[in-house]
Amino acid sequence: MKTLAFAGALTCSLLAGTALTPVQAADMTHERALNVSKEPHNWLLHHGNYEGWRFSQLKQINTENVKNLRVAFTVALGGYESGGRYKHGNLQATPIVEDGMMYVTDGWGSVYAIDVAGGKKGLIKWKFDPGTDRAWAGDVACCGVNNRGVALWKDKIISISLDGRLFSLNKATGEMVWERKVADPAIAETLTLAPLVVRDLAIVGSAGGEFGIRGWIDATDLNTGKQAWRTFTIPGAGEPGNETWKDGKERWKHGGASVWETATYDPESDTFYQGIGNAGPDWDPEYRPGDNKWAASVLALSATDGKIKWGYQYTPNDPYDFDEISEHPIINAKVNGEDRKLVVHAARNGFYYALDRTNGSFVTGKQYVDQLNWTPGLDPKTGRPLNYNPNTDVQEYAPGSHSSRAKPTSDRLCPSHYGGKNWEPGAYNPELNLLYIPSIEGCNTVETVEQKDFVDQGGPIKPRERFAGGAGKPTERLYGSLKALDPATGETKVRLKLEYPNYSGALATAGNLVFLGHYDGSFTAHDAKSLQELWSFNMGTGINAPAVTYSVNGKQYVAVLVGSRQALNVWQHAPELKNTATASMLYVFEQQ
């Protein structure tokens, strides 16, 4: 054995020494995924760890020296081509970094394997372009040409494309081993999220809530490339929860409840916590009387078989478009002196929630946005909106905060229908016990247009047609916040007002820093306790992606994907950004 191991090591070092042969990282195993804290130099999972913390133990870059951060190198990427309804693709991916190799995606699903080991430049070793049908997929993407990143599994990279395919790629070469059609754009299903890999399963979900899909979560067996299980997020006829669709016309078949951000996972109970999107049509709740489970909810599911263990709905019969797809961090905390196993969520509806993750019971909830007017608060026992009426099928939340068929334009809705917080992930520093919430602050209005039925229900709406029952309307300039919350109580400990709503997400480090990207191209580092800005660098184009940190050869780096021209609804109210150009870049920073 020893001789063999020595021979193997020698061969490896010889191969590593040649320019033509890639350095082989170890296989990504379940064991490694459970123990990412043993590899603080890497960023192996989408959210940093299964718990969804986006926290790095690295502290070479810290509050004392972050002022010396400078650009180490940049890499130009692609993927900004137009397609479907979109003028350009966006970069939203969280980089995965393993032993000096970085894996990122662009909006059209190309995967880039970038050798960052030298620290002086990023060399794209291979690129895999899935050849996405841009018009077909881009025409049914609600909100942009997006792809939030890859996952590692064994010696493979697992990636997705907007047109619904899941790929297994050779990690060393980028050669496709297999692809599986998971989502079907013919019925407006698309994929945008980074796969969650648990053991040998890749778990994804379908976007398309604005186009009349019925959402699902799907697992692919990575050994075979075949489906392991699929669970619909809207229960079918006869299943518990289906009775919350009271229209009597089977409108649950097109009821939305999409999925487009990676779940968190608790290995102790083999449960993953998946945030679920809003019900469709978004702004015509009279079309879908009832609570509309499990839209605007979190589902706790078995990773092994996809069975629903419990669900918790945040905004029943949601008339606002309050998707709750964003991350649900797993945190253990003392609540009123008692040790509790929590799953927490900064919701798009403007409230922070802590639930008991063993059974879905409500523990605590608190408003975290500056302005909230759709309900006076949450029931302290159940967490339901205080103005929720169990005896009505179409909820009447605060008058004027939503539109209806009788009153097609709402008054001011706070937070705006964008949230709160959208998919852009927060971060948790376990050493300080602070949860960082980057948020969208401000208000807007929403409008209702009576929704017509789908063709399979006798109506004129064909698959792939918009199914929104109205629209949101920007009426005032939105702004942003970075807030530090106590996860046990939801109390906001520190708040920092930001000039722009946050559409990038946060990174927390043991160097007591929080990194954040901004609309105007600023990339900032904040003191984790005071949130005071300690460092800033402007990239000259918008940032829509969360940052990560890693180290190679003992040196820490911070990396973020950069480059977007912000959407019309953003720069309409921020005219100083109207001439911003799109780009597609990786920026990597180091300490001077």
Place this chain on the structure above:
Amino acid sequence: MNFATTISIVLLLAAGSIPAQAQAPLSPEEARALEYGKEIYKVKANCQFCHKWDASGDTGYGGIALSLRKTALTPEQFAEVVKCGRPGTAMPYHDQFAYTDKRCYGVTRAELGKDAPLLGESLQPREVDAVVKYLYAKAVGRGPATYEDCVDFWGQDTRQCEPMKK
């Protein structure tokens, strides 16, 4: 200034003036001009995001956008809406100097207050002209779009038009 009234009058005045569809084959120059207008509609000004590729109107994240196929505006009035937007709605203006003086509907931004439209992609007059020509050649006054219209818009290299195949 009641803009809604003004628009209603414009719409009423324009009723019945739906132009006849072009019948003669296009010259190469005319075809080039339509392609240019299509590209502005499709990509540069991204009109299709809200109005849909076939200009039949839509709801959703773009706002509530009218059907351009059913518009009763004359090309001149239509061009004015492209340049000036529609106050009080989500239809943006595309002349970046609109409302800095009285070139649009005789009003300034200050006079419109919160009803002032928002800025879309800036277009030069020749681009406005091209997108209007394109829409009046391909969409305005026509019935529902066909498979051929779809292929004309999206090309042959996509599955986008398959559901419309007869």
